[in-house]
Structures are given as C-alpha cells and as structure tokens.
Amino acid sequence: MVENPDSTAVEATPLWFGPDDRPLFGWLHTPVGGVVRGGVVLCQPLGIEAICTYFSYRLLAEELAGRGLAVLRFDYDGTGDSAGNETDPDRLDAWLDSVSAATDFLLDAGVPRCGLLGIRMGGLFAAAEACRRGGVDALVLWDTCLSGRSFLREQRFLRLLSGTGHDQVAEADGEPGDEAVEAPGLRIEPETVKALSDLDLGRMAGTLATRTLVLTPPGSSRPRRLERRLEGTEVDWQEATGQSDLLDSALQATPFETIGRAADWLSGALEGEPVTMVLPTVATTAVVERPTAGGPIVERPVDLGPLRLFGIVTEPAGDPTGPTIVLVNEGNTHHIGQARIWVDLARTLAASGLRVLRFDLSGNGDSRTRPGQTAHVARAPEAIDDVYEAMVAIAPDHPTDVVLVGFCSGAYQVIEQALAHPPRGICVINPTFSFAPPEPAGTAPRPARQVTRRWVMRAVAPALRWLGRGRDPADPERWVTALEVGTWPESIATRHPGIPSAVWWAVNHALLANTGVATLEQILDSGVDTMLVCGPGDLHPITLGSEGRMRRLEKAPRFTLARLDELDHASWARHQRETLIAVVDAHLTTSSERLDGARDRGAVGVGPSV
Numbered sequence: 001m002v003e004n005p006d007s008t009a010v011e012a013t014p015l016w017f018g019p020d021d022r023p024l025f026g027w028l029h030t031p032v033g034g035v036v037r038g039g040v041v042l043c044q045p046l047g048i049e050a051i052c053t054y055f056s057y058r059l060l061a062e063e064l065a066g067r068g069l070a071v072l073r074f075d076y077d078g079t080g081d082s083a084g085n086e087t088d089p090d091r092l093d094a095w096l097d098s099v100s101a102a103t104d105f106l107l108d109a110g111v112p113r114c115g116l117l118g119i120r121m122g123g124l125f126a127a128a129e130a131c132r133r134g135g136v137d138a139l140v141l142w143d144t145c146l147s148g149r150s151f152l153r154e155q156r157f158l159r160l161l162s163g164t165g166h167d168q169v170a171e172a173d174g175e176p177g178d179e180a181v182e183a184p185g186l187r188i189e190p191e192t193v194k195a196l197s198d199l200d201l202g203r204m205a206g207t208l209a210t211r212t213l214v215l216t217p218p219g220s221s222r223p224r225r226l227e228r229r230l231e232g233t234e235v236d237w238q239e240a241t242g243q244s245d246l247l248d249s250a251l252q253a254t255p256f257e258t259i260g261r262a263a264d265w266l267s268g269a270l271e272g273e274p275v276t277m278v279l280p281t282v283a284t285t286a287v288v289e290r291p292t293a294g295g296p297i298v299e300r301p302v303d304l305g306p307l308r309l310f311g312i313v314t315e316p317a318g319d320p321t322g323p324t325i326v327l328v329n330e331g332n333t334h335h336i337g338q339a340r341i342w343v344d345l346a347r348t349l350a351a352s353g354l355r356v357l358r359f360d361l362s363g364n365g366d367s368r369t370r371p372g373q374t375a376h377v378a379r380a381p382e383a384i385d386d387v388y389e390a391m392v393a394i395a396p397d398h399p400t401d402v403v404l405v406g407f408c409s410g411a412y413q414v415i416e417q418a419l420a421h422p423p424r425g426i427c428v429i430n431p432t433f434s435f436a437p438p439e440p441a442g443t444a445p446r447p448a449r450q451v452t453r454r455w456v457m458r459a460v461a462p463a464l465r466w467l468g469r470g471r472d473p474a475d476p477e478r479w480v481t482a483l484e485v486g487t488w489p490e491s492i493a494t495r496h497p498g499i500p501s502a503v504w505w506a507v508n509h510a511l512l513a514n515t516g517v518a519t520l521e522q523i524l525d526s527g528v529d530t531m532l533v534c535g536p537g538d539l540h541p542i543t544l545g546s547e548g549r550m551r552r553l554e555k556a557p558r559f560t561l562a563r564l565d566e567l568d569h570a571s572w573a574r575h576q577r578e579t580l581i582a583v584v585d586a587h588l589t590t591s592s593e594r595l596d597g598a599r600d601r602g603a604v605g606v607g608p609s610v
Contacts, residue, residue: 009031009032009065009066010029010030010031010032010062010065010066011029011030011031011032011034011065012027012028012029012061012062012065012366013027013028013030013282014026014027014301014310014366015027015028015282015283016282016283016285016286017074017101017102017105017282018077018098018101018102018105019101021083022077022082022083022084022094023082023083023283023286023287023288024074024075024076024077024082024083024098024101024102025074025075025080025081025082025286026072026073026074026075026102027058027061027072027073027074027366028070028071028072028279029061029062029064029065029070029071029072029073030065030070030071030277031065031066031068031069033276034070034276034277034279035068035274035275035276035277036068036069036070036111036274036275036276036277037068037069037112037113037270037271037272037273037274037275038068038069038070038111038112038113038114038115038137038138038270038272039069039070039071039072039106039107039109039111039113039114039115039270040061040064040069040070040071040072040114040115040116040117040138040266040270041071041072041074041099041102041103041106041114041115041116041117041126041129042057042060042061042071042072042073042074042117042118042122043099043102043116043117043118043119043122043123043125043126043129044057044073044074044075044076044079044080044118044119044122045118045119045120045121045122046079046120046121046122046151046183046186047155047183047184047185047186047339048183048184048185048186048249048339048572049119049120049121049247050079050080050185051185051249051252051333051334051336051338051339052246052247052248052249052252053119053246053247053252054334054365055252055254055332055334055364055365055375055376056246056252056254056255056259057073058073058365058366059254059256059259060117060259060262060263061073063259063260063263064263064266064267067263067267068267068274069266069267069270070106070109070111070277072102072105072106074098074102075098076094076095076098076099077094077095077097077098078091078094078095079095079186079340080336080340080343081299081312081335081336081343082098082288083286083287083288083289085344086186086187086188086189086340086574087187087189087574089191090191091188091189091191091192091195092148092192092195092196092199093195095125096125096128096129096132099116099125099126099128099129100129100132103116103129103133103136108280109277109278109279109280110275110276110277110278111275111277112272112273112275113137113138113270113272114136114137114138114270115136115137115138115139115140115209115266115269115270116129116130116136116138116139116140116209117139117140117142117262117266118140118141118142118144119142119143119144120142120143120144120145120151120247121144121145121148121151122142122144123140123141123142123143123144123145124144124145124146124147124148124151124199124201126139126140126141126144127139127141127144127201127204127208128199128204130207130208130209131204131205131206131207131208132206134206134207135206135207135208135209135210136208136209136210137209137210137211137269137270138209138210138211138212138213138265138266138269138270139208139209139211139212139213140212140213140215140262140265140266141212141213141214141215141226142215142240142258142262143215143216143217143240143243144201144214144226146200146201146202146223146225146226147197147199147200147201147202148195148196148197148198148199148200149196149197149199149200151196152181152183152188152193152196152197155181155182155183155184155188156181158183158184159181159182159183159184179193180193181193182573182574184249184339184572185338185339185340185572186339187573187574201225201226201229202225202226202228202229204229207233208229208230208233209233210234210269211233211234211235211236211269212230212233212234212235212236213235213236213238213262213265213266213269214226214230214235214236214237214238215238215239215240215258215261215262216237216238216239216240217239217240217243217244218239218240218241218243222237236265238261238265239258239261240255240258241255241257241258242254242255242256242257242258243255243258246258249570250331250378252332252376254376284300284301285298285299285300286298286299286300287317288314288347289347289350289351291351293351294316294351294353295316295317295318296316296317297314297315297316297317297347297350297351298314298315298316298317299312299313299314299315300312300313302357302393302394304359304389304390304393304394305389305390305392305393306389307362307367307368307370307386307389308367308368309359309360309361309362309367309368309386309389309390309393310335310359310360310365310366310367311335311357311358311359311360311390311394312335312346312357312358312359313355313356313357313394314346314347314349314350314355314356314357314358315350315354315355315356316350316351316353316354316355320350320353320354320355321353321354322353322354322588323395323401323402323403323423323424323425324354324355324356324357324394324395324401324402324403325346325349325354325355325356325357325402325403325405325588326356326357326359326387326390326391326394326402326403326404326405327342327345327346327356327357327358327359327405327406328361328383328387328404328405328406328407328410328411328413328414329342329358329359329360329361329364329365329407329410330378330406330407330408330409330410330411331378331379331408331409331410332361332364332376332377332378333364333365334360334364334365334366335358335359335360335365335366336358337358337407338407338408338570338571338572339571339572339574339577341407341571341577341580341581342358343358344577344581345405345580345581345584345585346358348581348585349585349588349589352585352588352589353589354588354589357390357394359386359390361380361382361383361386362380362382362383362385362386363375363376363377363380363382364376364380367386370382378409379409379412379435381443383409383410383413384413384416384417384420384446386413387404387413387414387416387417388417388420388421391404391417391421391423399421400421400422400423400424401423401424402423402424403423403424403425403426403427403529403588404417404418404423404425404426404427405426405427405428405429405584406426406427406428406429406431407429407430408429408430408431408432408569409432409435411428411429411430411431411432412428412431412432412433412435412448412449414426414428414431415428415431415433415448415519415520415523416446416447416448418523418526418528418530419447419448419519419522419523422523422526422527422528423528424528424529425528425529425530425531425588426523426528426529426530426531427530427531427533427584427587427588428530428531428532428533429533429534429571429580429584430533430534430535430538430567430569430571431516431532431534431538431542432538433448433449433450433486433514433515433516433519433541433542434449434450434451434485434486434487434490434541435449435485435487436481436484436485445513445514447514447519448514448519449485449486449514450485450486450512450513450514450515450516451484451485451486451512451513451514452483452484452485452486452488452511452512452513453510453511453512453513454513456483456511457483457484460483461480461483461484464476464479464480464483465477465480467479486512486514487541489504489507489508489512489541489544489545490540490541490544493540493544501545501547503545504544504545505545505546505548506545507545508544508545508546515542515545515546516541516542516546517542517543517546517549517550517553518546518549520532520553520559521549521553524553524556524558524559527558528558529558530558530559530560531559531560531561531562531584531587532559532560532561532562533562533564533567533580533583533584534561534562534563534564534567535563535564535565535566535567535568535569536563536565536567537568537569538567538569539563560587562583562587564576564579564580564583566579567579567580
C-alpha cells in the first residue's frame with residue numbers, strides 16, 4: 001500500500017474536460033508512459049463528505065495508477081473547482097452528466113475496461129451511471145447511500161444536531177419535502193431535493209456491473225435492499241475499516257486498509273492486456289464564469305516554488321488590477337476551502353478585477369509532502385513556510401506585494417507570516433491564537449501564539465498533575481496543555497461570565513506571554529492593512545481582558561473589525577458564507593488606495609504590545 005502520495009512511478013495531470021461552456025476540473029493519474037490495463041472513475045460524495053474524502057481519493061488514485069490503471073478523479077458541475085454553482089438549476093442532472101463526461105473521457109482515451117467507485121452519494125451516482133450504460137466492468141459501492149431520500153434525511157438530522165438552520169428544515173423524523181436542505185457545506189435547493197428524493201438504487205433498472213464490491217462500515221449489517229438489488233450477480237462484501245474517522249471533518253483520517261482493499265479488488269477485476277492511452281489535448285486554462293457585467297473569469301492550475309505546491313489562479317480575462325490575493329486554507333482542507341468558500345470568493349474577486357491564488361499546503365490536497373513531514377495533518381508547522389513559498393512564487397519580484405486571506409488555523413498562519421514578512425494587507429477570519437500545533441517538544445512558541453508565562457507553568461503544572469491523580473491519565477495532561485497554550489482564560493470565563501473585565505486585564509498582563517490583540521497591534525504597527533472578521537464565539541477569546549485595546553485598534557485607519565453576529569466558527573451554512581464573501585469582497589475591492597499606500601505611510605501607532 002502506497003502511503004507516500006508523491007510517488008514517482010505515476011503521473012498526475014490536472015485538466016479541464018467536459019462541456020466548453022461548463023468545464024469540469026479533474027486529475028488524471030496514469031502509470032508513467034500511459035500504458036494501462038483499464039480505467040477507474042472516482043465519484044465523490046457531496047458537501048462536507050467530499051472534503052473529508054479528498055485526500056484519500058488522491059491516495060487511492062496514486063495506488064491504482066501504480067498498478068497499471070488510469071484513474072480520473074473530478075469535481076461535479078457546480079462543486080469543487082468545476083464551473084457552476086450549487087444554486088444553479090438542474091443540479092442532479094448536472095451531477096449525473098458529470099459522471100458520464102468523466103467516464104466518456106477515459107473510454108475515449110482507449111481504456112479497454114472501465115470501473116466506477118463512489119463513496120456515499122458518489123456510490124449512488126456511480127450506480128446510476130453503470131445502469132445508464134447497461135453495466136460496467138467493475139463497480140465499487142463504498143458505504144454507499146441507497147437513495148437520495150436517505151441522504152437528505154441524514155443531512156437534516158445533522159443540521160438539527162448542529163443547532164443551526166432550524167428554519168430551513170422540517171421536523172427531523174419526517175420525510176424530505178419541497179423545502180431546501182442545508183447540508184453541512186452544501187445547500188440543496190427545493191428542485192434538487194425533489195429530484196434526489198426520486199433517486200433510489202433499488203429502483204434503478206438495468207445491469208450494474210460484471211463484478212461489484214460492496215464496502216460496509218464495521219459492525220453494520222448488509223443492507224437487505226442492496227442484497228436484493230444485487231441478487232444473481234457476482235458480488236464481494238468487505239469491510240470499510242476506518243469509515244467513521246474518514247468522515248469526521250476534524251480528523252479526515254486516511255483509511256489505508258480500506259484503500260488497499262479497494263485497490264486490490266479493482267486491480268483484479270480489471271485484469272487484462274495493457275494498451276497505450278491516446279489522450280486528447282487538454283486545456284491549461286478554462287473560462288469558469290461569464291458575469292453579466294465585465295469579461296469572462298479564467299482559471300489555470302499552477303505549481304508554486306521548488307516544492308511544487310499545487311494552486312489555482314483565478315483572474316479576469318484582461319489585465320488584473322491591484323495586488324494578488326492569496327487564500328490560505330484551514331486545517332487539512334484542500335484548496336477549495338471550507339464548504340468551497342475559496343472558489344466562490346476567488347471568482348467574486350476576479351469579477352471585480354483582482355487576481356486570486358488558492359493553493360494546497362504541503363502534505364495536503366494535491367501538494368507534495370516536504371521531506372520528513374507527516375502528510376495530511378491540520379496545523380502543520382510547515383504550513384507557515386508554505387505561505388511564504390506561495391508568496392514568492394506568485395509575486396517573485398516583490399513577494400510581500402500580496403494580500404493574505406486566511407480562515408481559522410489558516411488565519412493564524414497568515415498572522416505568523418505577517419509578522420515575519422509583512423504583506424500589503426491581511427484579512428483573517430475567525431483566527432485561532434491558542435492551540436498546540438504538532439511541533440517538536442521544546443520548540444519555542446511561535447510569536448503569534450497566546451501562551452502562558454513560563455513561571456506560571458512551573459508553578460501551576462505540578463499542582464494540576466497532583467489534583468488529577470487517580471483520574472484518567474489523559475485528564476491532567478489535558479489541563480496542563482490548556483494551561484500552556486493559553487485556552488484556560490476563555491474556558492473559565494465561559495463557566496463564570498460574571499468575572500469582571502478588569503480581572504481578565506490583569507490576567508493578560510501578569511500571566512500570559514502574548515495575546516491576540518497584542519499580535520494585531522504589532523502587525524498594524526508595521527503598516528499592514530488589517531481586517532479581522534469574527535463571529536461572537538471567536539471574537540470573545542481575542543478581546544477577553546483587552547476590550548479597551550480593541551476599541552483603540554478600531555480607531556486606527558488601517559484596521560477594520562467586522563463583527564458578524566450570525567457567524568459560527570465553521571460557517572457551513574450558505575447564508576454565512578455569502579455574508580463572509582460580501583464583506584471580504586467589499587473590503588478588498590474598495591481599499592485599493594489604502595493598500596497601495598500601506599508601505600509609504602508607515603506605521604499607524606496603535607501602541608505597545610504586551
């Protein structure tokens with residue numbers, strides 16, 4: 001099983017394919033030389049599940065290509081990097097047509113045998129395509145949804161459990177009706193809800209495949225409806241080990257064992273004489289949007305720096321204006337951003353005349369892994385270096401002639417970079433200052449992190465461990481970590497909201513070595529135009545004990561604070577993403593004069609740091 005995604009035995013080519021007016025984006029993985037025994041189309045899930053499985057699909061594609069198969073992984077119309085929007089009409093037809101276009105691409109290139117694999121809704125779409133063609137050589141149904149109706153019901157439950165979106169869904173124990181469904185990371189409009197409700201694997205007519213592999217989560221029984229649908233065909237039933245951790249948005253844990261099972265099975269099912277693929281000339285750029293006002297918006301994939309970080313540049317067809325905007329991901333999410341927010345923001349900014357780069361941090365998405373780096377982890381220490389490498393690659397003459405935009409941990413990486421190499425401007429959304437990044441023990445804290453003073457650690461940590469004796473050993477260590485990384489003031493303030501602000505002011509000055517507001521002051525003093533966008537839950541830990549200093553910051557000519565009362569941390573709901581995009585777009589497209597003069601006018605003098 002190939003655990004290193006940077007194999008030299010295979011080739012990976014980013015490409016646009018499908019309709020000229022609605023280009024689809026994908027990656028073609030082939031053995032070096034293009035001699036293949038067959039081809040496999042990987043059909044993604046929908047919404048947050050597509051983000052969770054993205055890196056695992058990449059590893060699976062690399063593994064299959066290493067075994068002599070051509071693999072196409074791609075984004076459906078209106079999702080990922082493909083053209084279109086989730087609110088466009090005829091979504092289900094567009095998604096199914098995307099699968100057909102991907103399958104046609106491989107078959108037209110001459111693959112002798114073809115298989116389809118899909119996880120969750122991707123499995124249902126793969127099954128629909130197999131039936132449409134009258135059967136395929138191999139089909140892998142990986143924890144597949146048996147119907148669109150069952151998928152919608154699950155998404156409605158998830159929204160209710162999250163505590164948001166109650167006005168957009170019916171009672172959780174009812175059936176999906178004509179209302180829109182706000183799934184995590186994807187809003188499904190009423191028309192699509194109705195179409196999905198009619199999509200049912202058990203009612204699909206026609207042959208599915210010569211051979212079928214069904215991967216079910218550990219401990220789950222075989223779905224009787226699926227067993228009945230597959231009666232009389234050659235079916236293998238195996239376990240989808242690690243499925244719950246794969247679909248956990250905080251973990252996105254790679255299920256190496258299941259990837260190996262799928263690769264073994266497909267390699268055997270598509271056995272045969274190899275042929276040389278004949279690929280059409282693929283476009284290096286594509287028009288992804290044609291706004292009613294202004295010219296078309298063009299996108300192109302790029303390799304950034306010596307590590308060849310993968311990115312996509314979005315820009316107007318004519319000459320862009322102003323500095324390049326660089327978007328930095330959060331966690332281990334790939335370059336489309338949380339719920340595709342970077343794609344939507346990039347195309348909005350390009351319509352306003354700006355050039356925008358979104359890219360994958362090293363070891364994530366489609367970027368290479370640095371030597372010695374652990375792939376696909378959140379908050380990797382290498383990410384801060386990645387940001388500067390992207391700055392140098394996109395603006396080689398003046399790397400700091402950019403505006404950095406980051407979300408959550410990506411916002412923290414932007415802030416660290418702003419301290420090291422001040423850019424023209426930054427926009428940080430729900431930044432996190434207090435956390436424990438996976439850095440070697442004994443490493444000095446990064447300058448932007450909020451941490452507790454060392455003398456406090458030496459005095460209090462032994463007492464916490466003593467108080468935790470007899471408990472689960474993880475408990476006192478968790479307390480010590482919270483003390484070290486500076487999350488304890490917010491935890492105490494949440495439990496005891498009546499503690500006066502003056503007490504927290506004293507805590508900040510006496511017990512903490514740094515605070516978020518102090519870091520923002522330092523950045524602003526270097527002449528960087530700074531925008532902070534926060535919901536209430538993310539603003540509170542930043543301003544705790546620093547309310548006066550924040551009010552002073554707000555008076556500075558180069559500082560903008562956007563308080564968005566309805567914004568939660570993840571911003572999965574579409575209306576929250578639309579609000580974020582509108583606020584950031586308005587700031588970046590109306591502040592060009594301020595950004596252009598940021599260096600010349602010097603510091604703004606907001607005061608000393610703690």
